[in-house]
Amino acid sequence: MRTARILVTGATGFIGSRLCELLSLEYRLPYRALVRDFARATRIARLGAELVAGDLADVASLAQALEGCDAVVNLAHGDDRGARKQTRNLVEACTRAGVRRLVHISSMAVHGPAPAAPVLTEANAPIRRWREAYSDAKAAGEAVVVDAGRRGALETVVLRPTIVYGPYSFFVTPIVHDARAGYISLIDGGRGVCNAVYVDDVCEAILAALDRDDAVGEAFLVNGDCRITWRDFITTFAGLVEGDKRIHDHALDEIAAHWKRQRPRLRDNFGATLRLAASPEFHAQLGTIPLLGRTIRGTKELAGRLVSPERKLALKSRLQRRSIAVHRPRPPTPLIPSEGRVVREAYRSWVANDHAKARLRWRPAHSFEEGAKRTADWLRFARLI
Amino acid sequence: MIVADPRVRVTAFCDRDRRNASLTARESGVDAELVADVGELAGKVDAALVAVPPRFHAPVAIELMRMGIDVLCEKPIAITVADGERMAEVARETGRILAVALMMRFFPHNRWLADLVEDGEIGAVREVLVEDGAPLDWAMASNSYFDRKATGGGVLFDTGVHLLDRVLWLFGDLHDIACEDDAFGEGFESNARLTGNLDMGGRKVPASFEFSWSHRLRRSIRVVGERGTLEAATSNPKILTLHRMARQGPMEMQIVCASHWDSHSHYRAQLDDFIEAVGERRAPIVTAESALKALAVIETAYARRRPMAQPWLARRQVPA
Structure with missing residues (x-):
């Protein structure tokens, strides 16, 4: 379809900002960027495009933002818990405003953290609730859109990008920061499959989804063409940083044991209650009740006479979980990878992009080497390498 | 306060x-x-x-x-x-x-910087390097930062004015102004690089200013001389640092310009x-007259602005 004006939600995010750059500078299509937090809008404010204040949680702001728009690219995610409600707000606002097409950016995560198929396609991968907050939130949002499409409320196209990287990517910058600190962090030898797709190729798929009428009602996995592992991905970007780096390879069972230890146990409740009872802020609040204030001051004075200052300090340190300061220089230790990172990097399936190629007439224009080179240009600009 | x-x-x-x-x-x-x-x-x-x-x-x-x-x-x-x-x-x-x-005019290290340069502590001045950059994180209730009906520019106008004002106040006027930034059309720049020449002791001294709202930069004024560099860091207004090459290697000397100074002192x-x-x-x-000098430089810089190189921006299409 030929669009009159596009509303981009999630416009200040990583993909949204890049889409706005391409819409302004290359595609030359009229659009409006929905902005929830203007402090995050510096990148798109460079473009001189129309920025409009709004939030998927605020129905009135959506109605205003949609005025004169016949297409919407939904890149907003917000928080996991509100995804379904916010997507519904958007779909309903689109329907009321007479928007013709909604391109909804979902995620490969809807197929769960560990699909069984060695090669994942739209046809062989189920969408269920995986008890993983992000996957389930993306699935819930996507379901709202698909349902609206089936009802004929508006034309819908769903895109499920894989691991999107490029300038400003939060998959890339932590690797560079680690490398600057002198280490490379891998999970399970970095053997997991990295389904990397360059951000511009995702934007080209969005453009195709807006354009092609035979894409309506379909969902597409959007992946690059390069078959690389997470080791390839991580060492490529870490290698851009000069200097020696040590590789820290985290075994899956080591990470699992660490996070198991972090889960709250029954006795943590007692610890937390004791810390609250000992905290000066809590005393200050309690002390505002005159009778309690006098009692607390009296007890403190009595304790002060009975307990030695050293003992008092040691008790306080224990309750506030602070060890008594010992200055011992240590080499920087990489953090244990988060559980979210494990889900990503222990992935074992390749993600196919044949459906997108066939129906959207789209192909990724960037090999991993080319995408990494363009990302490196930005890393140099941002003084990260 | x-x-x-x-x-x-x-x-x-x-x-x-x-x-x-x-x-x-x-x-x-x-x-x-x-x-x-x-x-x-x-x-x-x-x-x-x-x-x-x-x-x-x-x-x-x-x-x-x-x-x-x-x-x-x-x-x-x-x-x-x-x-x-x-x-x-x-x-x-x-x-x-x-x-x-x-408020940066009230930083205690300003006067020390100008006096030590004038006293020849670092020898003849070769260049002045100014940088200030950090991701923008002001809480914003509206779009007034990015609305031409409310404001006049991006990072050069908003952040740059502080540093430009101090340099002009301490070292005199800036000539031969050139500027590049990363904005397009009516957009607001989030990165700007400005160059020019200062008149210091009857000599032309090249000066460069770099400002960013997107990433971290050094956040200081450095005056580079034949015998060392004096640096006034925004994060520590009571200290001036002298960098010099000693026989043992690079040396950093911290000059205390005020005994007490906290993050509110300059506002006070x-x-x-x-x-x-x-x-x-x-x-x-x-x-107002002295504050206008920095605004005049910014106005000239905007009139002469050129696009900053951003090679990752161009679209790459699949060959037909």
Whole structure:
């Protein structure tokens, strides 16, 4: 379809900002960027495009933002818990405003953290609730859109990008920061499959989804063409940083044991209650009740006479979980990878992009080497390498 | 800070949106009158702090001064030099105090930097390097930072004005100005690089200024001389650092320029100066005339701006 004006939600995010750059500078299509937090809008404010204040949680702001728009690219995610409600707000606002097409950016995560198929396609991968907050939130949002499409409320196209990287990517910058600190962090030898797709190729798929009428009602996995592992991905970007780096390879069972230890146990409740009872802020609040204030001051004075200052300090340190300061220089230790990172990097399936190629007439224009080179240009600009 | 000062009594909060004024009153705990129009302040206040978006500095400050009210105006003084000159002229006509809130002028290490350079501590000056950058993280209630109806520019206008003002104040005028930034069309730059020549001791000294809202930069003024570099870091206004190559290798000497200075001290010093200027009817440290110099450089820089290289921006299409 030929669009009159596009509303981009999630416009200040990583993909949204890049889409706005391409819409302004290359595609030359009229659009409006929905902005929830203007402090995050510096990148798109460079473009001189129309920025409009709004939030998927605020129905009135959506109605205003949609005025004169016949297409919407939904890149907003917000928080996991509100995804379904916010997507519904958007779909309903689109329907009321007479928007013709909604391109909804979902995620490969809807197929769960560990699909069984060695090669994942739209046809062989189920969408269920995986008890993983992000996957389930993306699935819930996507379901709202698909349902609206089936009802004929508006034309819908769903895109499920894989691991999107490029300038400003939060998959890339932590690797560079680690490398600057002198280490490379891998999970399970970095053997997991990295389904990397360059951000511009995702934007080209969005453009195709807006354009092609035979894409309506379909969902597409959007992946690059390069078959690389997470080791390839991580060492490529870490290698851009000069200097020696040590590789820290985290075994899956080591990470699992660490996070198991972090889960709250029954006795943590007692610890937390004791810390609250000992905290000066809590005393200050309690002390505002005159009778309690006098009692607390009296007890403190009595304790002060009975307990030695050293003992008092040691008790306080224990309750506030602070060890008594010992200055011992240590080499920087990489953090244990988060559980979210494990889900990503222990992935074992390749993600196919044949459906997108066939129906959207789209192909990724960037090999991993080319995408990494363009990302490196930005890393140099941002003084990260 | 203002509320706690015994020389000041806050009598009114003015905002077109009454909710903002009442929020300020509630948070500061001050029982002051809330007004929605500047005109309503006549006869109710002696002095005003003007913190409206930059495009409204000139009309609001002029209206206040014509009502006999002294003004401490947020930076940059105005959107254009012409507007700023009009403000200075009205201050002269009405005999009002007009100070500009360029609080970095009050950093203790400023004077030390200028004096040590002049005393030849680092030998002949070769170049001046200025950088200030960090991801923008101001809490924003509206789009006024990115609206031409409210403001006049991006990072050069908003952040750059502080550093440019200090360099011009300490080392004199900047000539041969060139500028590149990362904005397009009517957009607001989030990165800007400005170069020029300073006149220092009768010699042309190249100066470069780099500002960013997208990533971290060094955040300092460095004066590079034949025998070392003096650095005034924004994060530590009471210290000046002398970098020099010693026989053992690179050496860093920290010069303590003030015994006590915290993150509020420069705001307090600025307020003290304004209150004293009002009381003594003397010129404040940051006059409109002196603040206009940085705005003039920014205006020239914008007129000469060139696109900054951003090689990752071009579209790459699949070959047919």
